[in-house]
Structures are given as structure tokens and as C-alpha cells.
Amino acid sequence: MCQTCGCTVTAGNAHLAAGDSHARPGAHATVEVLQDLLAANDRVAAHNREHFDEYGVLAINLMSSPGAGKTTLLEATIRALRDRYRIAVIEGDLETDNDAARIRAQGVPAVQITTGTACHLDAHLVHRALHDLPLAGLDLLFIENVGNLVCPASFDLGQHVNVVLLCATEGDDKPAKYPVMFRAADLVVLSKADLLGVMDDFDAARAEAALRALGRETPVIRAAARRAPALDAWLGWLEQQLTAPRAIAPLRPLQATAGV
Amino acid sequence: MHELSVCQALIDEVARIATSCAARTVGRITIEVGQLSGVEPELLARAFEIARAGTCAAQAELSIAVPEIVVHCNDCGASSSARPNRLLCASCGGYRTRVLEGDGLRLRAVELDVPEAHAALH
Numbered sequence: 001m002c003q004t005c006g007c008t009v010t011a012g013n014a015h016l017a018a019g020d021s022h023a024r025p026g027a028h029a030t031v032e033v034l035q036d037l038l039a040a041n042d043r044v045a046a047h048n049r050e051h052f053d054e055y056g057v058l059a060i061n062l063m064s065s066p067g068a069g070k071t072t073l074l075e076a077t078i079r080a081l082r083d084r085y086r087i088a089v090i091e092g093d094l095e096t097d098n099d100a101a102r103i104r105a106q107g108v109p110a111v112q113i114t115t116g117t118a119c120h121l122d123a124h125l126v127h128r129a130l131h132d133l134p135l136a137g138l139d140l141l142f143i144e145n146v147g148n149l150v151c152p153a154s155f156d157l158g159q160h161v162n163v164v165l166l167c168a169t170e171g172d173d174k175p176a177k178y179p180v181m182f183r184a185a186d187l188v189v190l191s192k193a194d195l196l197g198v199m200d201d202f203d204a205a206r207a208e209a210a211l212r213a214l215g216r217e218t219p220v221i222r223a224a225a226r227r228a229p230a231l232d233a234w235l236g237w238l239e240q241q242l243t244a245p246r247a248i249a250p251l252r253p254l255q256a257t258a259g260v
Numbered sequence: 261m262h263e264l265s266v267c268q269a270l271i272d273e274v275a276r277i278a279t280s281c282a283a284r285t286v287g288r289i290t291i292e293v294g295q296l297s298g299v300e301p302e303l304l305a306r307a308f309e310i311a312r313a314g315t316c317a318a319q320a321e322l323s324i325a326v327p328e329i330v331v332h333c334n335d336c337g338a339s340s341s342a343r344p345n346r347l348l349c350a351s352c353g354g355y356r357t358r359v360l361e362g363d364g365l366r367l368r369a370v371e372l373d374v375p376e377a378h379a380a381l382h
Contacts, residue, residue: 031371040273154297214355215359
């Protein structure tokens, strides 16, 4: 029920909303607006980003389809970097806290968000999770989004960078099939890259060409958590992000509200 | 299906506008859904039927504009139309392009039924 505007249509006033508009006693007004539909989410995302910047935390939104190896990549990353950087993870899944438990087993804080039926994280959910994290004591926060190449692309969480995993066991035409997601990527990681040699229907050059067709110069690197080519390129990119001054534009820039 | 989340955000915004104009009811709501916004117009229209129930927009019509994608080429400076997964410059074929139009998800206009007394003030 609409609790705020006082104009809920009921049996008593439905006639005002239906039928011949000339019969209405009031006047028609068209309010011209030009506002982003997700402005409320974007305001909270900007607020989250302010928190990250206040504490000097680099926030990375990690997205991919389910099973592309996000959690495994994070486990290996934490093992490689935990002695030098203070890391935490926000985990998004529809159900279970299995992934948060795997991250905690690596000795770093993790907050699990279970979204129920929701197919993506939004800025409000992340904001709530931030209250359970020691932001003041962190250098790097990973937000592992719900495994999904569609919905998470539309919601700014306040992250500084978006990393999208494209797994060697997926089709190399994924960037062409999911242009919104791959356009949002600041880095594309070909995950489980140790399998590229045996997955002969996945052509890394074709995947990169599909990404370029989206008008993107996004770097593409290979990573494998368990075997060569290992994580050198990924860890190198991360170190670069951690030491570089933050000058990355948000996924969805805030737009001024006009008209109202 | 994130279209329902988008619809709820839309209804919240429309309710805010209706309140600020002291409107009784909401007529037509016009939105823009870019082909690169990540939102499917058909699913959004169906989600709207659910999201509007019991709100000030319960009787509102949703009008969805889907603008053509336009890219600007950073190399040759040309602007051209493009497809969602082929955002190349139509003039020189380059991929160093910027989307000028087609990634927006915006509320454009709300038609309100405003009581006479309040309307006279405007």
C-alpha cells in the first residue's frame, strides 16, 4: 500500500483514475523529469564509496556466471596477499553461507549476504553488510556478487572497479551474449585458464574480439588458482590497483535530478 | 529478475513526485529503457503490473521508449548507430567508441491528476 502520497486508489476513488478524464474535477499536469531510475540505489552506492575512500579501502566488485571460480580465485588471492594486505570479503548468494565459511577459513573477515530470491546485490545490501566489517582496518574489500551475468551489471554497489570472470569452460562468445555485463568490466579475467589447453572450443582470441566489439579496451588476463598460468598477472594487476591513486569513475555516474 | 527491483524504484520515485504535487492519481508514466541498460522492456512492463498494485500508480499506464544506440568514435569522431553487442564505429570500424545514447534507464515524465485548488497555485 502506498503510505506516503495519500492517493491510493480504492473502491471509493477509483472513478477518479478511470474513464473519461474530462469528468475529473481536477487538472492534469505532466511533470517532466529526467532522472535515473536507480537514483536511490546510486545515492547509497555513492555513500558506500565515501566510506571506502574515507578508510582508504579499495573495493572490487567481482562478477561472473555461477561456477566460474570466483570463490576459488578469492581463496588463492587471500593466501597470496594476506601477509601484506588486510583483506575482507562480502559474499552474495541466494542461500547458504558456504562461501563466507570458505573465506573465513583463510583467516580473513567475511560477511555473507543471502539474497533469498534476488538475483543481484544492490547498494543497500552492501551498506548493511559494511556495518559488520572493520573498514578502518582494511586495505582491500572484495564484493563477490551473485553468480549471474545479467542483473548485477545494472546495480552500482560503490565499488572502485568491476572485475568480470570468464571461465574457460564457458563459451568464448559470452561477451557478445552479455554485452551489458562485459561493458561494465574494468578487467576481464579468463579463469580456470589451466583448462584452455584442453577446452579446444574456447578460443581466447575470439573472446577478446567479442569484448573489443563492445567498444572496450578492457584488459584481459589469464588466471588459474591451482596450476600454471597461476595468478601472477592477476596479483600484479591487484597490486597496481592497490598502490595507484584512485581515479576510477563509478559504474553509473550520479545524475542531477531535474524538474522536481 | 531484477526488473521488479527496477519497478519498485520507479514506483517510489513516482510516489514522491505525486506527493510533492499533491496529486490524487497518476496517469501515464513515461520511461526510457536503453538497450544497454540491462533491463528488458517486456519484462519491465509485466513487472510493473505487479509493482503498481496498491500504490498511487495502481491505475497508471507505463509507456516505454527504447532509443536507438548511438556511439561516438574516439578515433575518427563520427557518430553512428550500433547494435548492443557490436558497438563499433560504422564509419571507420574502430572499437574505441563511447556510447552517447542507449545505456540510460530514466524516468522521463509523469502525468498527474492534481486537485483544482492545488493546480491553481502552479
